[in-house]
Amino acid sequence: MPTEFALSCPLPITERKNIIMGHGSGxxxxxxxxxxxxxxxxxNAILRKLDDQAVVTAGxxxxxxxxxxxxxxxxFFPGGDIGDLAVNGTVNDLAMSGAKPLFLSAAFIMEEGxxxxxxxxVVESMGxxxxxxxxxxxxxxxxxxxxxxxxxxxxxxxxxxxxxxxxNISASNAQxxxxxxxxxxxxxxxxxxxxxxxGLEFEGTIQSDTAALNDLVRVMLEAGDVHVxxxxxxxxxxTSLCEIATSSGTGVEIDAQTLLVRDxxxxxCEILGLDPLWVAxxxxxxxxxxxxxxxxxxxxxxxxxxxxxxxxxxxVVDRHTGFALLKTEIGGTRVLDLPFTEQLPRIC
Amino acid sequence: MPTEFALSCPLPITERKNIIMGHGSGxxxxxxxxxxxxxxxxxNAILRKLDDQAVVTAGxxxxxxxxxxxxxxxxFFPGGDIGDLAVNGTVNDLAMSGAKPLFLSAAFIMEEGxxxxxxxxVVESMGxxxxxxxxxxxxxxxxxxxxxxxxxxxxxxxxxxxxxxxxNISASNAQxxxxxxxxxxxxxxxxxxxxxxxGLEFEGTIQSDTAALNDLVRVMLEAGDVHVxxxxxxxxxxTSLCEIATSSGTGVEIDAQTLLVRDxxxxxCEILGLDPLWVAxxxxxxxxxxxxxxxxxxxxxxxxxxxxxxxxxxxVVDRHTGFALLKTEIGGTRVLDLPFTEQLPRIC
Numbered sequence: 009m010p011t012e013f014a015l016s017c018p019l020p021i022t023e024r025k026n027i028i029m030g031h032g033s034g035x036x037x038x039x040x041x042x043x044x045x046x047x048x049x050x051x052n053a054i055l056r057k058l059d060d061q062a063v064v065t066a067g068x069x070x071x072x073x074x075x076x077x078x079x080x081x082x083x084f085f086p087g088g089d090i091g092d093l094a095v096n097g098t099v100n101d102l103a104m105s106g107a108k109p110l111f112l113s114a115a116f117i118m119e120e121g122x123x124x125x126x127x128x129x130v131v132e133s134m135g136x137x138x139x140x141x142x143x144x145x146x147x148x149x150x151x152x153x154x155x156x157x158x159x160x161x162x163x164x165x166x167x168x169x170x171x172x173x174x175x176n177i178s179a180s181n182a183q184x185x186x187x188x189x190x191x192x193x194x195x196x197x198x199x200x201x202x203x204x205x206x207g208l209e210f211e212g213t214i215q216s217d218t219a220a221l222n223d224l225v226r227v228m229l230e231a232g233d234v235h236v237x238x239x240x241x242x243x244x245x246x247t248s249l250c251e252i253a254t255s256s257g258t259g260v261e262i263d264a265q266t267l268l269v270r271d272x273x274x275x276x277c278e279i280l281g282l283d284p285l286w287v288a289x290x291x292x293x294x295x296x297x298x299x300x301x302x303x304x305x306x307x308x309x310x311x312x313x314x315x316x317x318x319x320x321x322x323x324v325v326d327r328h329t330g331f332a333l334l335k336t337e338i339g340g341t342r343v344l345d346l347p348f349t350e351q352l353p354r355i356c
Numbered sequence: 357m358p359t360e361f362a363l364s365c366p367l368p369i370t371e372r373k374n375i376i377m378g379h380g381s382g383x384x385x386x387x388x389x390x391x392x393x394x395x396x397x398x399x400n401a402i403l404r405k406l407d408d409q410a411v412v413t414a415g416x417x418x419x420x421x422x423x424x425x426x427x428x429x430x431x432f433f434p435g436g437d438i439g440d441l442a443v444n445g446t447v448n449d450l451a452m453s454g455a456k457p458l459f460l461s462a463a464f465i466m467e468e469g470x471x472x473x474x475x476x477x478v479v480e481s482m483g484x485x486x487x488x489x490x491x492x493x494x495x496x497x498x499x500x501x502x503x504x505x506x507x508x509x510x511x512x513x514x515x516x517x518x519x520x521x522x523x524n525i526s527a528s529n530a531q532x533x534x535x536x537x538x539x540x541x542x543x544x545x546x547x548x549x550x551x552x553x554x555g556l557e558f559e560g561t562i563q564s565d566t567a568a569l570n571d572l573v574r575v576m577l578e579a580g581d582v583h584v585x586x587x588x589x590x591x592x593x594x595t596s597l598c599e600i601a602t603s604s605g606t607g608v609e610i611d612a613q614t615l616l617v618r619d620x621x622x623x624x625c626e627i628l629g630l631d632p633l634w635v636a637x638x639x640x641x642x643x644x645x646x647x648x649x650x651x652x653x654x655x656x657x658x659x660x661x662x663x664x665x666x667x668x669x670x671x672v673v674d675r676h677t678g679f680a681l682l683k684t685e686i687g688g689t690r691v692l693d694l695p696f697t698e699q700l701p702r703i704c
Contacts, residue, residue, distance in 0.1 A: 027470040032500030041498060045476055049483035050462075050493040062494035064459050066518050069415040075461035075514055076497045079505075111412050113423035114398075115512045117465070122375040128393055135397035145398040146410035149424045149512075150389060152380030153702060157427075159505035164463045164497075166423055166514030170414050354501060 030349030034242030059179055060101045072107035075166035081354045085204045087216030090163050091133035096220045098167040099141045103222040104237040106177040107169030114165050115149040119158040141220035181235040182256035184326040187302035189295045192317040193268040194245050195284030199276045201355045214272050219291030224314045231308035232301030239293050242356055244286040246344040249332035260332035262322030286347055288355050378697030382590030407527055408449045420455035423514035429702045433552045435564030438511050439478035443485035444568045446515040451570040452585040454525040455517030463497040465510040489568035529583040530604035532674040535650035537643045540665040541616040542593050543632030547624045549703045562620050567639030572662045579656035580649030587641050592634040594692040597680035608680035610670030634695055636703050
């Protein structure tokens, strides 16, 4: 057991006087904010599961319910914009419970002076993304704040999906022996936004991978048994693996040699000193499946447009409970950890 | 028919270059934004109803689904704060379809530097409001933006409710002969926020009326038949009446003498040149009920803590279709209209 973890524990939220960027990182400070401030105030068993979506019972149906605010800057980036990012992100959070996404809400906070043409582009992009994903945006809200009180445009989407009978997918369901599958390359979205924002000109343009994964999930569930699904967005693959290890009380081991990082993403990461394992993805999922289902689920993924580069990257073990380890390319072992603070602010 | 309406029609959104504060007013500019920009992009029959909530079918259940962003400033005001305002607002939007509100999501956009103590107060207030309303906050999100990129704290809530079998309440259901009931005084919330923000010191402090109305709706539905329910928030009672007249293709007539405006609210409105008919309420509802149900529904309202001052303020007629008229205190008739732009920015 790595003992340095106890030492890296951040200050309790109550001892911090002000919110800092790291509280929005999806890492340790965010987790602490949730644990020390939101969970006690909102206390209920569903929220305490800390999945990316709540699975609730309404009448005779099981529903998935989720929300996310999008504050990405710039609002247009190679491969997408704040609009399709918001739709795809909410569709994916629903799909990661095995639910069929059905309905979305969309709330807009606009800064006075926002060009109507930009709003129109975002809204059209949301409509297209919704149609592609097979969901309807059925309710919404618009607010305008004075110039200087927001940064152009923030979009908050929420979504409802229907969880099929018998489906039970949660970050707490990983079991020793499970194989860990990822649907493709890592780090594309974060580096696409960062490159655009910083005006960096790498060879070629890195494209965001933003995409709705509900249809990929559908073919996976038809092919075999699935214990855990998660889309490694803010905080990247490493954060998702840490969270799953913690939630399920198991150990996670992955092999660096199996990870796919596009050359342009790797190059950009090297220049900026970032590790793609912690960089956000917006069109990838990680799946934990029993060994017997690994081959059929992998085959189903590879047959789908959003899983062509799918691969097995590791397995679940019954040691180093709550921790995710990386076997490095030179044969060493590295402990993956939640980022303490913000590696890449405002990339989603 | 008032002919000046054609002349007051604002520029099509596409001919406006930039978003102005009025696009968030809940009035004509908001309506235009929705009609010209959101409806074409998100096109679907549910959104086109333009109710404050969508009623959708998921599996074998009918659900109400709604969202609102809250950008009120200041975030603490007499009688409430941005937190209980958000919870009560979403609970009320669900209740106005006759649904039983069940689950809420909460997404926070925080400005770097926000005092943790303020966030904690808001979050505790949300937890309390949720418990009072009998709903659970089951999922959420936190984002942090750089100092100067937001104004302290924006909260976006979404909610799910279960619509009981046989209940069919919509702004489009008003029928000639319906009596129009309101649950109490008007203008309290807007004037409470404005007084606090402008540092105005009226005699006594005007309190926001923020409250969850789902239990009031429950007793009303037990007492009689209800065609339309709406909480007259942004844009006030006048805006709600105009929207209902338009949606249902009927005429609305109310009598100024029946309206209850608290003395302190009336005084503040007079000083500031505002009309309480267009000032936001956050704990009131207007109900359209068939004549035969008016007496029992009114009695049920008066027996409830949130309807003690309930009264009949008018009726639905089959003339001046799409318009709401006010019989003034001196016996004249005034056409109520949507506000063109922002009377009171950022009061919710």
